[in-house]
Amino acid sequence: MIVTNSAEPVTIAVAETKAEEAYVMTVDVDQISASLVVDSNGAGDSFVGGFLARVSQIIKQESETLGRAELTSAVKAGNLIAGQVVQNYGCTFPKPEVIAALISAQN
Numbered sequence: 001m002i003v004t005n006s007a008e009p010v011t012i013a014v015a016e017t018k019a020e021e022a023y024v025m026t027v028d029v030d031q032i033s034a035s036l037v038v039d040s041n042g043a044g045d046s047f048v049g050g051f052l053a054r055v056s057q058i059i060k061q062e063s064e065t066l067g068r069a070e071l072t073s074a075v076k077a078g079n080l081i082a083g084q085v086v087q088n089y090g091c092t093f094p095k096p097e098v099i100a101a102l103i104s105a106q107n
Contacts, residue, residue: 002075004047004082006040007031010075025068027075032083042091043082050081076106 003011009026016023054077058070066074080102084094094102
């Protein structure tokens with residue numbers, strides 16, 4: 001389960017196979033100046049899109065499991081895309097080259 005809450009840390013609860021309890025972790029959100037946020041429409045959907053895109057890259061690289069590091073990477077990807085979307089009116093996505101540059105800057 002993943003819970004986002006605007007600029008608050010993202011909470012993730014994961015139940016491992018045959019585990020009796022889930023483990024919970026949080027991932028901090030890179031802050032965006034309030035003056036840059038113009039519209040939160042589409043933020044959640046774009047988070048999911050960025051998150052799932054990163055998960056699919058991880059799986060494509062033949063990683064058998066999504067551990068804490070992989071989940072953190074996927075959450076950061078989701079936050080990156082959502083952070084760009086909230087800086088525009090409506091659900092407007094940045095150009096692919098802008099996303100690629102932002103991702104490269106994170107690594």
